[in-house]
Amino acid sequence: xxxxxVAENVSKTFGEFTALNNISLEIPRGSIFGLLxxxxxxxxxxxxxxxxxxxxxxxxxxxxxxxxxxxxxxxxGYLPEERGLYKSMKVGxxxxxxxxxxxxxxxxxxxxxxYWFERLKIEDWWDKKIQELSKGMAQKVxxxxxxLHRPKLLIFDEPFxxxxxxxxxxxxxxxxxxREDGATILFSTHRMESVEELCEYMALIHKGNKLLxxxxxxIKQQYxxxxxxxxxxxxxxxxxxxxxxxxxxVTDTNFKSIHHDLKLQIQIAEAASPNDLLTFLTSRxxxxxxxxxxxxxxxxxxxxxxxxx
Amino acid sequence: MRNLKLIIKRExxxxxxxxxxxxxxxxxxxxxxxxxxxxxxxxxxxxxxQRIVGINDExxxxxxxxxxxxxxxxxxxxxxxxxxxxDLVKEKEYYGLLHIPEIENNVSPDIQFYAQxxxxxxxLTQIEKIIGGKLTNRQLQARGIDIDLIEExxxxxxxxxxxxxxxxxxxxxxxxxxxxxxxxxxxxxxxIIIYGNMVMRSVIEEKTNRIIEIIISSVKPIHLMLGKIxxxxxxxxxxxxxWVILGGIMLTGVSYFAGLDVTQIHSPQQQALEQLSExxxxxLVIDIAKLPMLTLLVSFLVYFIGGxxxxxxxxxxxxxxxxxxxxxxxxxxxxxxxxxxxxxxxFFSVIENPHGVVSTVFSMIPLTSPIVxxxxxxxxxxxxxxxxxxxxxxxxxxxxxxIAAKIYRVGILMYGKKPGYxxxxxxxxx
Numbered sequence: 001x002x003x004x005x006v007a008e009n010v011s012k013t014f015g016e017f018t019a020l021n022n023i024s025l026e027i028p029r030g031s032i033f034g035l036l037x038x039x040x041x042x043x044x045x046x047x048x049x050x051x052x053x054x055x056x057x058x059x060x061x062x063x064x065x066x067x068x069x070x071x072x073x074x075x076x077g078y079l080p081e082e083r084g085l086y087k088s089m090k091v092g093x094x095x096x097x098x099x100x101x102x103x104x105x106x107x108x109x110x111x112x113x114x115y116w117f118e119r120l121k122i123e124d125w126w127d128k129k130i131q132e133l134s135k136g137m138a139q140k141v142x143x144x145x146x147x148l149h150r151p152k153l154l155i156f157d158e159p160f161x162x163x164x165x166x167x168x169x170x171x172x173x174x175x176x177x178x179r180e181d182g183a184t185i186l187f188s189t190h191r192m193e194s195v196e197e198l199c200e201y202m203a204l205i206h207k208g209n210k211l212l213x214x215x216x217x218x219i220k221q222q223y224x225x226x227x228x229x230x231x232x233x234x235x236x237x238x239x240x241x242x243x244x245x246x247x248x249x250v251t252d253t254n255f256k257s258i259h260h261d262l263k264l265q266i267q268i269a270e271a272a273s274p275n276d277l278l279t280f281l282t283s284r285x286x287x288x289x290x291x292x293x294x295x296x297x298x299x300x301x302x303x304x305x306x307x308x309x
Numbered sequence: 310m311r312n313l314k315l316i317i318k319r320e321x322x323x324x325x326x327x328x329x330x331x332x333x334x335x336x337x338x339x340x341x342x343x344x345x346x347x348x349x350x351x352x353x354x355x356x357x358x359q360r361i362v363g364i365n366d367e368x369x370x371x372x373x374x375x376x377x378x379x380x381x382x383x384x385x386x387x388x389x390x391x392x393x394x395x396d397l398v399k400e401k402e403y404y405g406l407l408h409i410p411e412i413e414n415n416v417s418p419d420i421q422f423y424a425q426x427x428x429x430x431x432x433l434t435q436i437e438k439i440i441g442g443k444l445t446n447r448q449l450q451a452r453g454i455d456i457d458l459i460e461e462x463x464x465x466x467x468x469x470x471x472x473x474x475x476x477x478x479x480x481x482x483x484x485x486x487x488x489x490x491x492x493x494x495x496x497x498x499x500x501i502i503i504y505g506n507m508v509m510r511s512v513i514e515e516k517t518n519r520i521i522e523i524i525i526s527s528v529k530p531i532h533l534m535l536g537k538i539x540x541x542x543x544x545x546x547x548x549x550x551x552w553v554i555l556g557g558i559m560l561t562g563v564s565y566f567a568g569l570d571v572t573q574i575h576s577p578q579q580q581a582l583e584q585l586s587e588x589x590x591x592x593l594v595i596d597i598a599k600l601p602m603l604t605l606l607v608s609f610l611v612y613f614i615g616g617x618x619x620x621x622x623x624x625x626x627x628x629x630x631x632x633x634x635x636x637x638x639x640x641x642x643x644x645x646x647x648x649x650x651x652x653x654x655x656f657f658s659v660i661e662n663p664h665g666v667v668s669t670v671f672s673m674i675p676l677t678s679p680i681v682x683x684x685x686x687x688x689x690x691x692x693x694x695x696x697x698x699x700x701x702x703x704x705x706x707x708x709x710x711x712i713a714a715k716i717y718r719v720g721i722l723m724y725g726k727k728p729g730y731x732x733x734x735x736x737x738x739x
Contacts, residue, residue, distance in 0.1 A: 015735050051526040053722070070529070078526040082724065084519030089323065100315050101527040142523070 004029040004184040010059035019045040021208040034199035035188040077151035092126035102149040116144040192298040227267040231260035231289030320540025338556040360404040365394040482596035490684035504545040505624035512628030530718035616679025626713035629720030651680030663688035675705035
């Protein structure tokens with residue numbers, strides 16, 4: 001597989017405290033990769049190591065097949081969680097400054113900024129000072145500055161915090177567009193729904209340790225419990241329930257429906273086929289509803305973190 | 310390098326465009342000139358007031374010895390007794406009463422001065438000199454010595470100072486050296502305190518604005534730190550130049566139009582200058598010309614830049630370690646201490662004995678050497694001492710910048726902590 005970024009046994013200690021313990025990760029080119037973990041898990045430390053803000057205590061990071069080097073800052077765009085701008089500087093001026101720090105020439109930076117400011121409909125802000133803008137408005141400027149130099153790798157740390165739903169959606173669409181254009185995106189968050197929505201790959205970090213990683217669909221496959229949600233129509237629900245309880249692990253459940261006499265979650269043996277369950281059910285009642293229970297990223301997150309607590 | 314230049318430019322513009330900076334740049338010379346004018350005005354007021362001193366002389370010896378001048382008027386109250394004279398002086402609110410009783414002990418006579426407030430030191434010395442002189446003469450005469458003969462035999466000695474190379478110097482040259490050294494040292498201290506603080510505030514500002522992590526993902530922390538120090542110092546130099554030009558223009562302008570002569574401020578130095586003859590003035594010019602100007606200029610630049618770098622990198626590290634300016638207090642005192650020490654050693658020890666142990670040692674210790682050595686140089690310092698001092702300074706700058714950069718790169722990403730020295734020490738090992 002073609003990986004843009006590979007982390008090999010990366011560890012980071014601060015004095016006695018281990019922030020990262022032997023983390024290895026592979027981020028495929030052109031993917032959206034979700035880096036998950038509760039607060040204080042070590043996500044930001046890992047991202048800072050990729051950005052060469054801090055050095056790992058052990059291990060190494062390969063970008064595009066070579067060890068990270070100072071010039072790689074031009075290949076990376078980073079939107080940190082703790083983000084702000086100079087309060088007393090004009091928007092255009094500091095966007096230019098930050099773009100130039102990333103290696104763009106002044107003329108090129110100006111041209112691209114103009115494009116992005118028009119695209120996000122913020123061209124009127126050029127001569128305003130940041131202190132005149134709202135937090136969400138300032139974040140748009142930060143987003144533009146992050147992506148302006150067209151880096152291969154984009155790192156967003158909690159990108160949606162501070163945005164209203166409309167702008168969050170706008171930024172989400174821009175992120176998807178950037179992926180279309182060939183960028184690889186690393187996405188750090190503890191908001192699971194955005195991972196569910198955007199990420200193909202994910203890794204879960206907890207207390208400096210990597211608990212799991214891989215393709216989101218494969219992880220879900222691992223975490224599924226062969227459980228099915230069924231809605232049955234029958235004249236004698238109690239007898240049927242008892243009969244089912246003798247053969248399977250059954251729990252009551254609830255879901256929206258027009259009319260069902262019995263709503264259950266049924267777990268079958270790992271080797272068993274859902275068809276066997278379905279055959280059995282059809283012989284006893286009318287099957288109106290039959291869905292495999294797929295664990296949400298949120299479920300996986302909570303389950304993994306609590307079992308390792 | 311390109312980034313460093315960008316950072317310096319931004320820092321410079323950010324400082325210079327700052328409203329407070331502009332106000333300070335243009336207002337400070339104004340305030341300074343206003344203060345000088347005020348002092349000049351007050352001094353002229355002070356000398357207009359004539360002090361009246363009563364004299365109760367029971368001996369009758371001193372009539373005519375105390376001559377009234379513009380500043381002091383002497384009134385003879387010898388006709389009445391001491392108590393009445395005291396009441397009179399008190400009632401009329403005179404400056405005081407000098408009581409000279411019958412003299413029994415010629416060597417240490419019992420003479421009193423009665424006054425509401427303690428009299429000026431200069432005034433007392435003057436009185437003592439008059440009485441002492443008179444009594445001495447009287448005793449000499451009593452022993453049959455001719456006063457005129459003594460006057461005639463008085464030798465006037467002015468020692469001509471000359472070094473082994475045959476160059477003549479004078480006492481004046483010591484004043485000149487003191488002035489140049491003192492001005493350089495003082496200037497450096499002010500520069501460090503003003504612009505070091507500015508560097509610190511600028512670091513804190515980036516932390517509180519939360520922009521630091523965005524910047525730091527593009528540039529190395531040490532570049533950011535150096536860029537800040539350099540940009541701020543350029544802004545500082547700009548401000549200094551404007552101050553000097555503006556101050557000069559205003560001072561000449563104001564004193565010309567208001568007709569107030571600033572040189573009328575009476576200070577001991579001024580009086581010393583007034584007593585100079587034409588000859589001495591020529592000597593002054595010669596003395597200034599004879600200062601080791603090239604050494605002075607080069608070492609001024611070296612110590613100025615070195616001292617500023619040493620201190621401002623510490624200021625930058627302090628700024629990085631804290632979240633807001635109030636937390637900087639615990640670190641400020643140890644930083645100001647060596648600066649003050651340098652100034653004190655300079656003004657007391659160097660002037661007294663420029664090549665003594667204290668002066669020499671403190672001109673080697675890096676934190677005080679910029680100030681102390683700058684003050685010593687006009688008096689002539691051996692080249693090896695200068696070389697050693699500069700080498701030590703450069704070494705400690707390298708060390709300090711390294712340590713400061715370490716604290717800086719950890720500190721700028723730390724929020725919500727109020728670190729102590731122990732914490733900072735730990736950061737060095739991250």
